[in-house]
Amino acid sequence: MRIAFVLNGKKRALDAPPLARLLDLLRGPLGLTGTKEGCGEGECGSCTVLLDGVPVNACLVVAGQCDGRTVLTVEGLGTKDGLSDLQDAFVKEGGAQCGICTPGILMAAHALLTANPQPGEGEIRESIAGNVCRCTGYQRIVESIRHAAKERASRESG
Amino acid sequence: MALVGRSVPRADGPAKVAGTARYVDDLTRPGALLGATLRSPVARGRLRGIRRDPAFDWAGVTVVTAEDVPVNVVALIEEDQPVLASDEVRHAYEPIALVAAEDPVRLARALRALTPEIEPLPPVLTVADALARKAQIHGPDNVFATYRISKGDAAQAIASSPVRLTGRYRTHHQEQLYIEPQGMLAFWDANGAHLVGSLQCPFYVHKGVKRTFSLDDAHVDVTQAVTGGGFGGKEEYPTLLALHALLLAKKSGRPVKMIYNRQEDVEATTKRHPCEVTIESGCDREGNLSAVSIKVLMDGGAYVTLTPVVLSRAALHAAGAYRWEHVAIEAVAVATNTPPNGAFRGFGAPQTIWAIERHMDRIARELSADPLELREKNLLRVGDTTPTGQFLKESVGVQRCVEEARKASGWDKKRASLGAAAPTRPVSALLRRSAPGSSAPRKARGIGASVFLHGAGFTGSGERRLKGRVAIDMLRGPSGKKPLFRIRTASTEIGQGTETVFRQIAAEALWVSMDRVEFATPSTSVVPDSGPTVASRTVMIVGSIVERAARDLFARTENERQKGGGSFDDAALRLLAGKEPVVSEKTYETPGDVVWDDETYRGDAYPVFAWGCDIAEVEVDLDTFETTVLGFWAVQDVGKAINPLLCKGQIEGGTLQAIGWALNERLVVEEGRILNARMANYIVPTSLDAPRFTTVLVEDPYSMGPGGGAKGIGELPMDGGAPAIAAAIEHATGIVRDDLPLLPEDLFAARRTGT
Numbered sequence: 032m033r034i035a036f037v038l039n040g041k042k043r044a045l046d047a048p049p050l051a052r053l054l055d056l057l058r059g060p061l062g063l064t065g066t067k068e069g070c071g072e073g074e075c076g077s078c079t080v081l082l083d084g085v086p087v088n089a090c091l092v093v094a095g096q097c098d099g100r101t102v103l104t105v106e107g108l109g110t111k112d113g114l115s116d117l118q119d120a121f122v123k124e125g126g127a128q129c130g131i132c133t134p135g136i137l138m139a140a141h142a143l144l145t146a147n148p149q150p151g152e153g154e155i156r157e158s159i160a161g162n163v164c165r166c167t168g169y170q171r172i173v174e175s176i177r178h179a180a181k182e183r184a185s186r187e188s189g
Numbered sequence: 190m191a192l193v194g195r196s197v198p199r200a201d202g203p204a205k206v207a208g209t210a211r212y213v214d215d216l217t218r219p220g221a222l223l224g225a226t227l228r229s230p231v232a233r234g235r236l237r238g239i240r241r242d243p244a245f246d247w248a249g250v251t252v253v254t255a256e257d258v259p260v261n262v263v264a265l266i267e268e269d270q271p272v273l274a275s276d277e278v279r280h281a282y283e284p285i286a287l288v289a290a291e292d293p294v295r296l297a298r299a300l301r302a303l304t305p306e307i308e309p310l311p312p313v314l315t316v317a318d319a320l321a322r323k324a325q326i327h328g329p330d331n332v333f334a335t336y337r338i339s340k341g342d343a344a345q346a347i348a349s350s351p352v353r354l355t356g357r358y359r360t361h362h363q364e365q366l367y368i369e370p371q372g373m374l375a376f377w378d379a380n381g382a383h384l385v386g387s388l389q390c391p392f393y394v395h396k397g398v399k400r401t402f403s404l405d406d407a408h409v410d411v412t413q414a415v416t417g418g419g420f421g422g423k424e425e426y427p428t429l430l431a432l433h434a435l436l437l438a439k440k441s442g443r444p445v446k447m448i449y450n451r452q453e454d455v456e457a458t459t460k461r462h463p464c465e466v467t468i469e470s471g472c473d474r475e476g477n478l479s480a481v482s483i484k485v486l487m488d489g490g491a492y493v494t495l496t497p498v499v500l501s502r503a504a505l506h507a508a509g510a511y512r513w514e515h516v517a518i519e520a521v522a523v524a525t526n527t528p529p530n531g532a533f534r535g536f537g538a539p540q541t542i543w544a545i546e547r548h549m550d551r552i553a554r555e556l557s558a559d560p561l562e563l564r565e566k567n568l569l570r571v572g573d574t575t576p577t578g579q580f581l582k583e584s585v586g587v588q589r590c591v592e593e594a595r596k597a598s599g600w601d602k603k604r605a606s607l608g609a610a611a612p613t614r615p616v617s618a619l620l621r622r623s624a625p626g627s628s629a630p631r632k633a634r635g636i637g638a639s640v641f642l643h644g645a646g647f648t649g650s651g652e653r654r655l656k657g658r659v660a661i662d663m664l665r666g667p668s669g670k671k672p673l674f675r676i677r678t679a680s681t682e683i684g685q686g687t688e689t690v691f692r693q694i695a696a697e698a699l700w701v702s703m704d705r706v707e708f709a710t711p712s713t714s715v716v717p718d719s720g721p722t723v724a725s726r727t728v729m730i731v732g733s734i735v736e737r738a739a740r741d742l743f744a745r746t747e748n749e750r751q752k753g754g755g756s757f758d759d760a761a762l763r764l765l766a767g768k769e770p771v772v773s774e775k776t777y778e779t780p781g782d783v784v785w786d787d788e789t790y791r792g793d794a795y796p797v798f799a800w801g802c803d804i805a806e807v808e809v810d811l812d813t814f815e816t817t818v819l820g821f822w823a824v825q826d827v828g829k830a831i832n833p834l835l836c837k838g839q840i841e842g843g844t845l846q847a848i849g850w851a852l853n854e855r856l857v858v859e860e861g862r863i864l865n866a867r868m869a870n871y872i873v874p875t876s877l878d879a880p881r882f883t884t885v886l887v888e889d890p891y892s893m894g895p896g897g898g899a900k901g902i903g904e905l906p907m908d909g910g911a912p913a914i915a916a917a918i919e920h921a922t923g924i925v926r927d928d929l930p931l932l933p934e935d936l937f938a939a940r941r942t943g944t
Contacts, residue, residue: 064215065208067417069368070451074868077368105208114203122202125834128842129684130205131369131417137206156876163868165366165418166684168841169876170884171834 036097038063039107049095053087054078056094057104065105065134069163076162079135080104086139086161105134108141117141117179126175128166136162140176149180192697193896196834199689200708201415201682213372213387213414218444221374222251223293224437225300225447227286228457229278232312232526232861233326236278236305239286245302250295251441252303253287258436263429263492264400265393269327270492270529272401272432278307279326280491280528281862282457284429289437289445312526314861316465316488319523326491327524333489334497334522336504338790340576341515346480350471356551358468358544359928360911362856363461363846365533366873369417370454371427375434376444381408382435388427389419390721391679395713397428398435412712419683420846421532424723425494426458455866459531460856462499462522463488466507466544471515476558478567480515483507485541487522490529496522499530501648503537505794506908508576509545510587510642511567516576527861532723534843535907538643539850546639546912547927550919560916561600564640565591579793582782584900586826586889587800591640593885594802594824600636603806608635608920634819636806637916639909644795645725645901649785652730652796656776658717659734661695661742663761663771666705672761674699674742675707679719680731682708685903686835687727691735693831694895698739700757717774725799725901728831732895734775741773780893797891799900801825803844803909805880807917809924814933814940816852816918818880823909826887828900837884840906844882847910849874851931 035044038061047056057063057080069077071090078089081103082096109115117140120126127133136159143150143158150158155176156169164172204210227239239254241247255261255275262268274285285305290296313319319331327333347353373386382398391411398409411431416423430447437445449457464487471480485503489496504520553560569575571585595601646652660677676695682688688708696703709715719731750760764771785792806820823844830836853872857864865871890898911929918936919925926939 058215063208064211067212067369068214069370070868072451072867072869075368075451105206109207111203111207111209114206118203118206121206122198125196125199125838127199127202127205128686128838129367129369129416129418130201130210131212131367133205134208152881156879160875160877163368163873163875165368165420165846165873166842167838168843168845168882169879170841170882171838173876 032095034094034098036099037101039103047094049093051094052090053092053094053097054089057089063104063106067131067134069131076139077132077135079138079162081138081142084142084145086142103138105137108137116182117144120179120182121175124175124178125171126167132162132164136164136172144180149184192693192703193831196832197689197693197703199686199835200692201688210415212369212417213374213385214448216374216385216414217446218374218376221444221446222289222291222437222441223296224287224289224434224445225296226284226433227288227300227303227305229274229281229283229285229305229307231278231307231309232281232314234278234307234309236274236276236285236307238306240304240306242302245299249291250299251289251437253436253440257440258401259403260401262400263432264397265425265494266497267493272429280526282528284433287433287437289441312861314525314527316486316523316525319525326526331524332521333493333524334500336501336520336790338504338516338518338576340578343480343482343515343517346515347469347471347482350479351474352472352555353469354551354555355469356548356927358466358547360464360540360543361929362463362858363533363850363854364455364856364871365420365422366871367418367420367422370449370451371423371430371458372448373427373430373434374444374446375431375438377438383410384431384435385412385414386427386431387416387423388413389423389681389683389723391681391711391713392718393425393721394428394431397432401432402435410712410714412710413681416681416683420534421536421723422458424532424721426531451868452866455871456863457528459494459529461533462496462530462537462540464503464540466541468544468548470548470552472552474556476552476556476563476566478511478513481508481513482517485518485520488525488527488530489522490525490527492529494529494531496530498648499532499537503541505577505644505648506538506642507541507545509542510569510640510800512569512573513576518576527858534846535904536724538904539847539907539911542641542908543912543929546641547915550916559604561591561595561638568640575794577794578791584797584828584889584891585800586887587640587642589887589889590800590802590824590826593887594638594804594822597824597883597885598636598804598806598820598822600638600804603636631811632808633811633921634806634808635917635919635921636804637913637920638802638804639912639916640802641908642798642800643725643905643908644798645729646796647724647726649787649794652777653779655720657720657731657734658774658776659719659731659738660717660772660774661738663742663765665765671705671758672765673705673707674701675709676735677709677716678731678735679711679716680727681711681722683722685839686832687722689835690728690831691732694732694736695739697896698736699743725903725905727903728899729894729901730777732899733893734777736895738773738775741775796893797900799826799828799902799905801905801909803913805913805917807914807921809918809921809936814936816931818848818914821880822883823906824885824887825902825905826889827902828891828894829888829896829898830886831896831899833886836886836902839902840884841882843906844910845874845879847907848914851911851914851929853878855930855932
């Protein structure tokens with residue numbers, strides 16, 4: 032079927048089987064390999080993207096569900112030379128180690144900070160509870176998100 | 190300058206957070222096929238054939254069987270494991286055949302159209318059956334390896350001790366569960382075999398490929414892709430996957446990519462060895478330890494893989510961080526028809542540290558002593574000797590770790606105010622208090638501690654045999670004005686921070702900024718063999734070679750500057766104007782006073798040890814027996830933290846793996862098959878399960894460590910978490926659990942036997 036949607040701010044249209052996984056569309060024909068596959072059953076959260084602003088597992092969303100909607104992936108947050116404040120915080124505060132879970136966690140955190148600019152630690156932990164990280168013990172991830180929120184607040188008040 | 194000791198942001202960070210870092214599944218080559226593996230459904234049997242469904246259209250499908258393998262062995266410690274089974278099948282999921290096809294759908298159908306015909310044989314599924322020789326599956330006695338360590342006369346000393354205690358402690362499998370499954374991209378050209386993959390040790394793969402395809406060094410290239418975690422799971426296993434992908438690529442004449450899905454990865458790749466440790470100890474009534482006798486029994490699985498080395502490390506850590514005048518350790522690993530166990534962070538030490546730490550708590554219980562005080566009284570100090578007779582001449586920061594952990598956690602107060610472990614209050618009383626309808630609290634809190642050590646670097650003569658090498662090139666910079674430097678090493682970045690830390694060490698020694706030091710992608714045709722990325726050796730051993738090579742280049746440039754004048758950069762450019770490339774290659778030199786005898790297992794088992802004290806505070810729900818970790822204090826002597834932020838990241842991540850091993854993870858194995866090989870049912874900790882860590886770095890420098898004394902700490906944090914949790918649960922509830930894991934059902938079952 033013909034699927035049209037807004038991907039990282041740009042209108043895109045392509046032909047895809049209606050039951051193709053969004054994950055495969057992103058990584059295949061759309062060439063966005065920043066979204067990772069860790070388990071293929073919605074448990075690890077590595078493939079988290081935002082569908083109309085809401086975090087979803089791209090391995091459990093099919094192409095047909097995306098028609099007419101907006102999808103945001105890690106490539107839509109910033110670029111290597113122009114990182115978003117959240118991405119930058121993950122680099123500075125040690126939120127990424129091996130990096131394979133990082134794009135998914137960034138998407139979950141981005142959704143959190145959009146809805147709740149000043150989250151408490153419990154809210155931060157809740158927001159990434161669907162994203163498994165085996166490297167960090169989560170503490171540096173929590174600190175990275177907290178750091179980004181704090182920086183935003185100080186920018187706005189300053 | 191002072192780059193060492195600073196938490197500079199990780200060098201590979203921007204690409205990872207931008208999603209542009211290229212992992213193996215993000216790569217392809219024109220015309221690449223996808224590959225998959227046909228595996229044994231049974232634990233043991235004789236392979237009679239492989240049936241191909243004649244109704245299936247085999248056009249464009251490549252099938253590889255044992256007949257296609259030039260030399261059918263995986264070259265590791267022993268050559269007992271075939272690349273593909275040809276006769277006897279020795280474990281469930283053992284590779285039998287390989288398939289390649291154009292797309293995933295064709296591939297899945299082709300795989301289903303192949304059926305292995307296996308005549309089942311009675312499998313050996315337990316260590317007890319292996320020892321009883323229920324069937325002969327390895328050598329004459331099913332034993333992979335045996336080690337003995339002896340100091341003084343343990344049997345006699347225990348017999349004459351006023352307090353003699355015996356305990357048996359078991360640990361279970363653990364899956365590494367790196368979030369990126371294993372994967373490899375293979376192709377052949379006029380230069381031979383090429384591989385790009387997710388791996389820790391490029392030269393292990395290199396060795397395996399040379400052996401199986403009878404190639405020389407120059408005709409095999411192994412390149413590491415950005416790797417999404419390893420934890421030991423990508424130490425030896427990638428060699429097998431690389432051989433599979435290369436076989437398919439050779440037969441099909443096309444590049445082949447093989448990416449495991451999660452279930453296949455959990456089923457087929459190596460796990461942490463299950464282990465049973467029996468400890469008998471003798472001490473006096475005041476808690477002064479005297480003698481210990483330890484028996485270690487490990488399940489190696491179906492093939493040798495790295496089991497002897499894991500067993501050796503288990504034995505060498507079995508007596509813990511304590512002074513014993515008399516020690517007898519016997520460690521045995523046996524073969525079973527279960528998927529091979531192999532490297533996992535800690536490499537045998539977490540199993541024996543679990544045992545000795547639980548045993549220390551047993552002694553404390555018997556003597557009604559404070560468990561931390563008992564430990565403190567018996568800690569190894571500078572000037573003591575270990576069970577192998579190793580004289581500890583420096584960098585024993587364990588006393589400070591205990592002091593800082595005690596203070597930071599509020600141990601004294603919490604030990605007195607929390608818990609139900611006082612011997613006058615048995616668990617049954619506590620449980621009665623919280624019976625349904627009772628108004629008493631239904632949750633119990635407690636605090637527990639562990640003290641531990643981890644030998645950094647290869648065991649025994651390993652580093653001396655290995656002779657790890659590193660090269661640093663001086664290169665013309667892009668402007669032609671400022672020279673650049675490039676580190677070439679086989680030590681891989683797998684998330685732990687190798688690239689960043691090596692660049693810090695080199696830049697500091699060269700007196701240049703970090704952006705002038707590059708890190709070459711580890712590829713066997715480009716980098717010298719620095720040895721594998723394992724054994725907590727990367728920073729301490731390989732980092733020290735980086736430092737020497739950088740210092741050498743600095744000295745040569747400085748020498749030129751003094752002769753010809755100008756700045757450091759002017760002098761460097763003059764060196765670069767010469768005919769020869771400007772490069773410094775250095776080989777690891779084992780300190781002369783580090784001496785080890787493999788025959789007697791006496792001497793310096795490791796160049797140095799890192800030390801730690803973990804304290805856990807938990808709350809146990811007395812209805813569900815769920816444990817929540819309320820606080821965790823990890824205080825570890827790292828010698829010198831090259832990058833404190835990355836160092837703390839290692840400690841927190843490793844500690845959570847240990848907590849997961851204790852509280853969440855359980856691999857269910859029946860008839861040699863894994864019943865929960867998915868992330869939906871093999872549960873690892875999430876952000877809500879993880880405690881808030883208080884991580885304290887103690888720095889008691891090691892004189893031969895880089896950057897002013899760094900020690901290896903990659904594995905240390907895996908050692909102390911589980912016993913600290915068990916001790917805290919015991920303090921909270923009185924439930925004494927000597928076996929891992931500590932899942933609610935385990936605590937529920939153990940409450941009946943609690944003292």
